[in-house]
Amino acid sequence: MRIAIVGGGAAGLMCAATLAESGVANDVVLLEKNAELGKKVLISGGGRCNVTTGLSDVRQLLLRYPRGQKFLQKAMYHFPPLAVRDWFESHGVPLKVEKDLRVFPVSDNGSDIVGVFKRLFDQANVQILYGHQVISISESQHVFTLHLKQTISLEVDAVVLTTGGQAYRHTGSTGDGYTFAEKLGHTITPLAPSLSAFIVEEHWPKTLAGVSVKNATITCGNKRFTGPFLFTHKGITGPAVFALSALIAFETCTPQKKLHMEINLFPDRQADVFVKELHELAQSHGKKNLLNIISTIIPYSIAEICLGENYINANQHGASLSKEQAQNVVHWLQHIPITVISRVAGDEFVTAGGVNTKDVDPKTMESLLVPGLYFAGEILDIDGFTGGFNLQASWATGRLAGEAIISTSNHILHNT
Numbered sequence: 001m002r003i004a005i006v007g008g009g010a011a012g013l014m015c016a017a018t019l020a021e022s023g024v025a026n027d028v029v030l031l032e033k034n035a036e037l038g039k040k041v042l043i044s045g046g047g048r049c050n051v052t053t054g055l056s057d058v059r060q061l062l063l064r065y066p067r068g069q070k071f072l073q074k075a076m077y078h079f080p081p082l083a084v085r086d087w088f089e090s091h092g093v094p095l096k097v098e099k100d101l102r103v104f105p106v107s108d109n110g111s112d113i114v115g116v117f118k119r120l121f122d123q124a125n126v127q128i129l130y131g132h133q134v135i136s137i138s139e140s141q142h143v144f145t146l147h148l149k150q151t152i153s154l155e156v157d158a159v160v161l162t163t164g165g166q167a168y169r170h171t172g173s174t175g176d177g178y179t180f181a182e183k184l185g186h187t188i189t190p191l192a193p194s195l196s197a198f199i200v201e202e203h204w205p206k207t208l209a210g211v212s213v214k215n216a217t218i219t220c221g222n223k224r225f226t227g228p229f230l231f232t233h234k235g236i237t238g239p240a241v242f243a244l245s246a247l248i249a250f251e252t253c254t255p256q257k258k259l260h261m262e263i264n265l266f267p268d269r270q271a272d273v274f275v276k277e278l279h280e281l282a283q284s285h286g287k288k289n290l291l292n293i294i295s296t297i298i299p300y301s302i303a304e305i306c307l308g309e310n311y312i313n314a315n316q317h318g319a320s321l322s323k324e325q326a327q328n329v330v331h332w333l334q335h336i337p338i339t340v341i342s343r344v345a346g347d348e349f350v351t352a353g354g355v356n357t358k359d360v361d362p363k364t365m366e367s368l369l370v371p372g373l374y375f376a377g378e379i380l381d382i383d384g385f386t387g388g389f390n391l392q393a394s395w396a397t398g399r400l401a402g403e404a405i406i407s408t409s410n411h412i413l414h415n416t
């Protein structure tokens, strides 16, 4: 069988590797518009490549995907994080699991991950066409014709579309695959940036740039997420912010249509108990000033803002903290209002939305509309939180597409 994989990112690489290692004699060509493979893999995880997650329970894993949870079930049970880790380790890249369950190469170098594929393709029968951009794809009588920018065309029996989303466009992922899929009859669900930082209207968060919080709940309407976050010179970022941005990916957020959010710096504390404890703390350090007392429970710079926002004199003695003031402080710490005026443009990690999963067989990744056409990775309407979940989805769907093609080609071989 002649097979073309369009896009040499995580999903395309894993699909090509699966075909290469199958031992089934297929003609596999991987078309990549860049001069190198896996450009996004190389910058992922800040260059360290958070290759997958240390979560091994697939049910728990699937909860980390705001879109595509059900669709991904087969792929994830078939190639779960533990199998992904084994695969990379057995291909010569030792991995480590960090405290927050993110998995990285021991070397902290994402190029080790891409290196696995390069070595594998050098030894196997996979033709890599670097700098080859597909500009359109047509299909007639089970033969696909790929038209390339270089005014050449290619005829194949199967196509795997692994062109990614449209985040970080300079890496080559410019959403081309959506057009190809649409022209071949598939629906593209609405697209939106996901895993992005927020720009806030208030000035005070910007004065806290660089201050991090280990565990807070950030709420927007009926969506909330608890985890670490960080203040920036524009607003807020970090895992909890990214996760919330995924949950509200399709909410409009502009200076005209602002999003009102609340930060709870003490999500595990019951308000009335907290007020009592704070009051007692202030009384027991009656001669100290309030700023010093409150900065024993939150970073000094946040304590300054907290007192300022509540019109409490920072130099006031602990002994003079009234019950009402204690209540105001606690209320503020558990309901800090912030107004988000936009997402940080062009900085999102993934695209929410994509090829409608209703048009794709979750057992094979093959199109239900055009036999012989497969999809894998971020091009699909699937996306996860940060923590290795997006690469995990790309490895798992890329693998499944590769295996489905192998079983089809085996079937053809046995029947000819």
Ligand SMILES: Cc1cc2nc3c(=O)[nH]c(=O)nc-3n(C[C@H](O)[C@H](O)[C@H](O)COP(=O)(O)OP(=O)(O)OC[C@H]3O[C@@H](n4cnc5c(N)ncnc54)[C@H](O)[C@@H]3O)c2cc1C
Binding pocket: 006, 007, 008, 009, 010, 011, 012, 031, 032, 033, 034, 037, 038, 039, 040, 041, 043, 044, 045, 046, 049, 050, 051, 052, 132, 133, 134, 135, 162, 163, 164, 165, 167, 168, 171, 172, 173, 174, 175, 176, 177, 348, 349, 350, 376, 377, 378, 379, 387, 388, 389, 390, 391, 392, 394
């Ligand atoms: C800055 C950043 C950091 C990230 N960090 C992590 C992380 O640590 N862990 C994690 O799990 N996820 C991370 N992600 C998300 C993750 O990298 C992506 O979800 C994943 O790489 C998507 O893989 P993919 O193969 O579907 O698509 P892509 O990696 O986007 O690959 C698509 C490929 O197709 C090529 N292509 C596109 N159109 C054409 C065409 N017409 N012809 C030929 N080639 C074409 C592109 O050049 C590209 O190489 C990060 C994303 C970003 C932007």
